[in-house]
Every structure is written in structure tokens, then in C-alpha cells.
Amino acid sequence: MKIAMIHGQSHKGSTYHVGRLLAGKLGGEIKEFFLPRDFGEFCIGCTACFMKSEKNCPHYEKLKPLTKAIEEADVIILTSPVYVFHATGPMKAWLDHYGYQWMVHRPRPSMFQKQAVCIATAAGAGTKSTCKDMADSLFFWGVPKIYKCGVAVHAVSFDEVTKKKRREIEQKTGKIAAEIKRHEGNVKPGLKTKIFFSVMGMLQKKGGFNPADRKYWQRMGWTGKARPWKQKAVRHRAVGKGIKYG
Numbered sequence: 001m002k003i004a005m006i007h008g009q010s011h012k013g014s015t016y017h018v019g020r021l022l023a024g025k026l027g028g029e030i031k032e033f034f035l036p037r038d039f040g041e042f043c044i045g046c047t048a049c050f051m052k053s054e055k056n057c058p059h060y061e062k063l064k065p066l067t068k069a070i071e072e073a074d075v076i077i078l079t080s081p082v083y084v085f086h087a088t089g090p091m092k093a094w095l096d097h098y099g100y101q102w103m104v105h106r107p108r109p110s111m112f113q114k115q116a117v118c119i120a121t122a123a124g125a126g127t128k129s130t131c132k133d134m135a136d137s138l139f140f141w142g143v144p145k146i147y148k149c150g151v152a153v154h155a156v157s158f159d160e161v162t163k164k165k166r167r168e169i170e171q172k173t174g175k176i177a178a179e180i181k182r183h184e185g186n187v188k189p190g191l192k193t194k195i196f197f198s199v200m201g202m203l204q205k206k207g208g209f210n211p212a213d214r215k216y217w218q219r220m221g222w223t224g225k226a227r228p229w230k231q232k233a234v235r236h237r238a239v240g241k242g243i244k245y246g
């Protein structure tokens with residue numbers, strides 16, 4: 001199992017430890033990135049990714065290793081401590097760079113066959129909204145199975161986390177790991193994703209939001225009967241090689 005972990009923080013605190021615990025239970029090959037250490041750019045709002053190609057993004061090259069890791073992964077794990085009830089700025093800034101691959105634009109076919117986990121820890125409250133911040137992008141990328149793991153650790157460092165709380169973390173991550181293993185190799189989108197995708201297809205048939213998106217949907221055959229979750233061998237294609245965008 002290939003795992004891509006993107007941490008919305010550069011330090012190894014409670015959130016990191018919950019993420020690693022889950023990844024350890026899953027086993028397999030882990031590729032891990034810390035934000036902003038490994039990618040700290042802000043979207044400049046040029047809209048070149050939407051209107052032309054994501055390759056025209058001024059941060060395309062810097063983003064490439066992370067894009068490649070999520071593209072190749074079976075499981076994507078996004079982690080973020082709760083900062084004022086939401087995901088960290090670096091996590092948001094990173095997610096902004098993938099607006100072009102939302103279903104409304106040019107979703108990557110491989111996303112429709114993946115599982116993902118959103119992990120958030122808080123001193124007290126805010127894990128729900130923080131997990132949602134990350135889950136929103138995953139859903140609109142087309143990821144069919146998204147698990148949420150929010151933990152109110154009642155601490156500001158992992159050393160302070162009580163034994164009782166650690167047992168709770170063990171249980172939560174254990175349950176999610178079991179679900180992921182159960183679905184391994186057999187991930188299918190639910191009705192919500194299918195309906196949303198069909199509506200997007202109708203919009204593209206009517207012209208879409210821009211020519212780049214429209215051409216992409218036509219080339220993929222998605223304005224006809226083809227569907228990304230039925231396409232075989234779309235996974236693990238190297239970024240920039242297999243699929244042409246824009």
C-alpha cells in the first residue's frame with residue numbers, strides 16, 4: 001500500500017504522532033511532506049492553472065514532488081492541528097494550488113480510486129471544522145472514501161497527552177486502518193460523487209467554464225459514457241507524462 005502523508009505543520013507534535021500511528025497500522029511505503037517546510041508558497045491568484053494548464057503555475061515545479069506522491073498513493077493522509085478552528089495556513093495554501101483538479105475543472109482520474117484520511121488535533125474544540133477544511137478538497141478531487149479522525153487531545157504538546165487519551169487514539173486509528181484495509185483495491189465512488197460528476201459533465205457539454213476544461217473532459221471521454229472510476233491503469237502514472245492537461 002502506498003501512502004502519501006501531507007502534514008499541515010512542520011513540527012512533530014500530537015497531530016504528527018496520530019498520523020504516524022495510523023500509517024504504521026496500515027503498513028506499506030510512506031512518502032511524507034511537511035508544510036511549509038516542503039512547500040510554502042501562496043497561490044498568487046493568476047488563474048493560469050484553471051484557464052491554461054497547471055503547468056503554467058509559477059509553483060508547478062516546487063509542487064511536483066507532492067503532486068506526484070498524492071497521484072501515486074493508494075491512501076492520502078492529510079494532517080493539521082486546529083488553528084483558530086480551522087486547518088493551518090500552510091495546509092490551506094497547499095490545497096489552494098489544486099483548485100484546477102476539482103471536479104468542476106479537470107479532476108485526475110486516479111483520485112476516483114483512492115482512500116483518504118483527514119486528521120486533526122485540538123486542545124479542545126475545532127477538529128470537526130478542521131477535518132472538513134481538508135475533506136472538502138478531497139471530495140471535490142473525486143476521492144470516494146474519506147475518513148475523519150479528530151482528537152481533542154487536551155494538550156499543547158504530545159508529551160502531555162494522557163494514557164487514557166492515547167488509548168482513545170489507538171482505538172480511533174485502529175478502526176480507520178481496518179476500514180481502509182477492508183476497502184483496499186476495491187474503492188468505488190458513492191452516489192453523491194457520481195451525481196456531482198454527472199452534473200459537471202452536463203456543464204462541460206454546455207461549454208464548461210473555460211476551453212481548457214472542456215477539451216480535457218472531451219479528451220477523457222467523460223462528456224460521453226466514460227467514467228474515471230471505470231478506467232483501468234490510470235493509477236501511478238508519472239505526473240506530466242501520461243495525462244495531458246489544458
Ligand SMILES: Cc1cc2nc3c(=O)[nH]c(=O)nc-3n(C[C@H](O)[C@H](O)[C@H](O)COP(=O)(O)O)c2cc1C
Nearest residue numbers: 013014015081082083084085121122123124125156
Ligand atoms: C495558533 C494556534 C491556534 C489554535 N487554535 C485552537 C483552537 O481553535 N481550538 C483548540 O482547541 N485548540 C487550538 N490550538 C491548540 C492546538 O490545536 C492543539 O494544541 C493541537 O493539539 C496542537 O497540535 P500539534 O501538537 O500537532 O502542534 C491552537 C494552537 C495554536 C498554536
